[in-house]
Amino acid sequence: MKIVxxxxxxFALKPLEAILGAGxxxxxxxxxxxxxxGRKGILTPPPVKQLxxxxxxxxxxxxxxxxxxxxxxxxxxxxxxTCAYGQILTQEVLDSFPLGVYNIHASLLPKYxxxxxxxxxxxxxxxxxxxxxxxxxxxxxxxxxxxxKSLKVGEDNAGELxxxxxxxxxxxxxxxxxxxxxxxxxxxxxxxxxxxxKKISRESAHIDWNCTAEEIVRLVRGMNPSPVAxxxxxxxxxxxxxxxxxxxxGEEENGTVLSDLPKQxxxxxxxxxxxxxxxxxxxxxxxxxxxxxxxxxxxKKGQILA
Numbered sequence: 001m002k003i004v005x006x007x008x009x010x011f012a013l014k015p016l017e018a019i020l021g022a023g024x025x026x027x028x029x030x031x032x033x034x035x036x037x038g039r040k041g042i043l044t045p046p047p048v049k050q051l052x053x054x055x056x057x058x059x060x061x062x063x064x065x066x067x068x069x070x071x072x073x074x075x076x077x078x079x080x081x082t083c084a085y086g087q088i089l090t091q092e093v094l095d096s097f098p099l100g101v102y103n104i105h106a107s108l109l110p111k112y113x114x115x116x117x118x119x120x121x122x123x124x125x126x127x128x129x130x131x132x133x134x135x136x137x138x139x140x141x142x143x144x145x146x147x148x149k150s151l152k153v154g155e156d157n158a159g160e161l162x163x164x165x166x167x168x169x170x171x172x173x174x175x176x177x178x179x180x181x182x183x184x185x186x187x188x189x190x191x192x193x194x195x196x197x198k199k200i201s202r203e204s205a206h207i208d209w210n211c212t213a214e215e216i217v218r219l220v221r222g223m224n225p226s227p228v229a230x231x232x233x234x235x236x237x238x239x240x241x242x243x244x245x246x247x248x249x250g251e252e253e254n255g256t257v258l259s260d261l262p263k264q265x266x267x268x269x270x271x272x273x274x275x276x277x278x279x280x281x282x283x284x285x286x287x288x289x290x291x292x293x294x295x296x297x298x299x300k301k302g303q304i305l306a
Contacts, residue, residue, distance in 0.1 A: 004077035018170035028075035110194035209255035
């Protein structure tokens, strides 16, 4: 069974490593084009390409995969496995693989179809999420399910949860490949209420201090490590990486800085209470603990975060 693997970010690494480690024949990797990174705009290959290069695998990086179907077929794959690839597949692509196309999706479908399922699970306060291996069809994450495995979300931020889900995805895809190769694969239609989530934007990470403390905590966790929750103070961006609920019953305006002394902590009023900021970064500065930030007196009690 010859496999083509399509994936792009760090999340897609562990499943590919598992497939290679299990001895499956990977005849090619499809990933997104190299992109400029950092302030200097250095052209950088995506993580999956870097792993593929280290294993000497054939690599395709089309801007639009639908225009490179002949090159895809030339890899000679029987099966296509996708994992956070970043492009919607056409019917012509789906028809190019005799054993089909299977996707490793980071939610318990039909819940959280679409982009950013991990972040939305955190944002919405889900107690559990998981991995679905589904047979891809022309719809958006609507294909039949081969298998699912779940895990508890806990207090993870989106990055921590993604790492655990990536490892679970590696376990799932090996089980899925065994079922496919042995002819024991059985598919089930997706059942239950479906939900479609949109891609997370930078503006989605802007904290609304009229929300409750619990909602703000989930937002900060869901936006860490990217795009990072933020607020504004006197025209400057304050990135906020970690917060916790801070019991408070005052009547100050939401967004008011309640304390500016390191020993008291960096707390901010919100609807029905407050939150304590524990790790922050002012625009142009370094990411640091809030106590160190307050030592520099970069913010004062009574200031309003917007």
